Structures are given as structure tokens and as C-alpha cells.
Amino acid sequence: MDYQALLKNRRAIRDFQDREVPLSVLKEMLQETCLAPTASNGQPCQFIIIRDRRFMKRLSTESKNNFLADVAKDPASPLKKYEAMLRDEQFNIFYNAPCVVYFIGPKGVGSLDVDTGLTAAYFMFAATARGLGTCWIGMGTPVRTPEILKEMGVPGDCEIVAPIIVGYPKDIPAASERHDPVILKVI
Amino acid sequence: MDYQALLKNRRAIRDFQDREVPLSVLKEMLQETCLAPTASNGQPCQFIIIRDRRFMKRLSTESKNNFLADVAKDPASPLKKYEAMLRDEQFNIFYNAPCVVYFIGPKGVGSLDVDTGLTAAYFMFAATARGLGTCWIGMGTPVRTPEILKEMGVPGDCEIVAPIIVGYPKDIPAASERHDPVILKVI
Numbered sequence: 205m206d207y208q209a210l211l212k213n214r215r216a217i218r219d220f221q222d223r224e225v226p227l228s229v230l231k232e233m234l235q236e237t238c239l240a241p242t243a244s245n246g247q248p249c250q251f252i253i254i255r256d257r258r259f260m261k262r263l264s265t266e267s268k269n270n271f272l273a274d275v276a277k278d279p280a281s282p283l284k285k286y287e288a289m290l291r292d293e294q295f296n297i298f299y300n301a302p303c304v305v306y307f308i309g310p311k312g313v314g315s316l317d318v319d320t321g322l323t324a325a326y327f328m329f330a331a332t333a334r335g336l337g338t339c340w341i342g343m344g345t346p347v348r349t350p351e352i353l354k355e356m357g358v359p360g361d362c363e364i365v366a367p368i369i370v371g372y373p374k375d376i377p378a379a380s381e382r383h384d385p386v387i388l389k390v391i
Numbered sequence: 392m393d394y395q396a397l398l399k400n401r402r403a404i405r406d407f408q409d410r411e412v413p414l415s416v417l418k419e420m421l422q423e424t425c426l427a428p429t430a431s432n433g434q435p436c437q438f439i440i441i442r443d444r445r446f447m448k449r450l451s452t453e454s455k456n457n458f459l460a461d462v463a464k465d466p467a468s469p470l471k472k473y474e475a476m477l478r479d480e481q482f483n484i485f486y487n488a489p490c491v492v493y494f495i496g497p498k499g500v501g502s503l504d505v506d507t508g509l510t511a512a513y514f515m516f517a518a519t520a521r522g523l524g525t526c527w528i529g530m531g532t533p534v535r536t537p538e539i540l541k542e543m544g545v546p547g548d549c550e551i552v553a554p555i556i557v558g559y560p561k562d563i564p565a566a567s568e569r570h571d572p573v574i575l576k577v578i
Contacts, residue, residue, distance in 0.1 A: 206392060206394070207516065211426055216428060237572065238570070238571065239569060240512065243527075243529055251572055251575065253574060254577075318505070320505060321505040321510075324505075325427065325512030342430055355578075357576035358575075379426065382434065386436075387439070388546075389440070390414065391439075391446050
């Protein structure tokens, strides 16, 4: 796939075909993902692959509950706009995706967020190049119940930065609206 | 350029041909860069393009001084390993690049770092697709002298996240060493 097609086809996908993503394909994607640049080549990201839909449902419920608790504590939170959606018991934060990959990393790494952003972009392009779609589910970050973190295999010194769903898209939606680049100055 | 070639050719470039990057090419790259996904499609990144080599030299000196001051305050800093390099008066943190693009954004945006990581990856691929090379210069982040920030056009409520150099590479080096992806668990 050429670069222009990648750009056109890399969209946030929230509606998937009822088709599993082979583990071998996910592993191949993660191999390419590791070519992403990171601060001082630190490569801090580690991965947890979840394809068990019942476990995904439990993770969805866990994240929704924690997210709602956080919004209740801070009513001025910009996340309050998601409250009604999260109160809907039928709403699964992972939509109907067959798979979610958690990007985690050591809490002490100052560049973890930028490194994960770079690495996630590589993962998204690796998916697009294989006809797959992805969406970074920010709502999936707050997993806190110790038993669940243990079942997931999140080490105590690590934090979840990005849960990214993966699957074969039903279709490729148009890009959500973008403004032109804001170039403040040219010197 | 196809995706595999992009992956192969997107390398950290620190040695450039003596050739300017046309402003129109940089603007075209930033237009594509804006297709990057960001949290809630917030698109927080703004850009400052610097092609004046004398100003780049001033920015290099400013950043080196601040970086060294930070390391002096915290001798246990993991950045201490760069101290000798930064004490070398001949060392320019932007190498011989003809251009640096600063990615900045509002201080209050919680997702600014991950958004900038995603956006920077798009920018790097946009460069690679045009035969250009880039390198994220983390050392260039600490710019603090008010007059310099004003000359750059950094608004008071914004912070610098990523200075990225751009130019035509002398050659494409091999990838720096990568470990295999660390997959902690498959469920």
C-alpha cells in the first residue's frame, strides 16, 4: 500500500466485521511497530493482546465504572460530556472489535507518553497496510482493580497508556474534520 | 512510496546535504501531518518553522545552557550522559540541518504528549515520502529566555514538545538496534 493510500485509509474505526484477527498478524504488526523512533531509542512500550470477548467486556465495565467515578469527583472535567454514553449499560467501550491491544510502559519513563504516541502511529499504519482498522480507546485507560490488572499481566511498575482496538472494518469512514495546520511563525 | 519502503527509510537523520527545504514542501508536509489522530480529535499541535541558521544556532546555545543547568541541579538525572557533548562549544544540537520545526501546544491539554507523538510520526513519514529526513531533538525542548520565546512566537499558554529537524539526508543509515516486541500476555 502506498503512503497516500495509507493516509486515506487510516481512520478511527468503530464498526468491525465479525471476523477474528489472527494472532500471527498481530505479532507481525507489533514487529513492525517496534521500528518506531523513541526518545534515546528507549523502546519503553510493552504489549498485552486481548482477544477473549468476555474479558474485553469485563475490561469495558471496569473502565466505565472508574471513568464515571473520576467524573463524579470532578464535575468540571472535560470528560463529563461522555457521562451519558458511559451510563448506558449496553455501551461497550471497545465497540464490536474482536481484539484490543494494550500499550503499557514503566511509570518512571518521562518520555512514555510521546514514545507511546509515536509507537501507536506505527501500529495504526501497520494495521491499515493489512486492511485492518484501529481506534485508540482513551476511555479504556482507567483499569485499577488489582485482580484485573493481575489477570492482564500488567507489572506493578507499569501503567496503561493506550488501549487500541483492532479488527477488519465494515467500511472506511470519511476523515473527521481537520483544521489547516496552525503555523505560528516562519523565521 | 510504499509502506515497506517508508519503514525502511524513516530513520533518525543527523547528517544532511547542503540544500534548503522549500517552504512549500514543509507546508505540504504539515497539511498531511494534520491527518494524524488526536484525543477526541483535539488537534492541539501548532507549528513554528525555523530556517534561519543564525537563529537556529542561538536556539541551540539557549537549549544547551538550560539543559546543562538542569543536569547541574539534578546530578542523578538520566540526562547526565549528554553532559560532555553539550559542553562542546562546537556542538550544534540541530547538527547541520537546514531547518527545524517546533511542535508546540497548550499547557493545559492532558493528551498533549501523546497527541504530539502521533502527529510527529505523521510528520516524519511525510518527510520520508518526499526523500527528506528528520530527527526529534529532545535536547531542543528547554527554551526559556523570554525574548527568544517571543521572537519564536510561542504564546504564553503554550509549551514546546518537539523540535524536529528536517533536511535532505546524505545517506540513510541502518536502523539503530531494536529488541523484539515485549508481549506480556495473550488472552
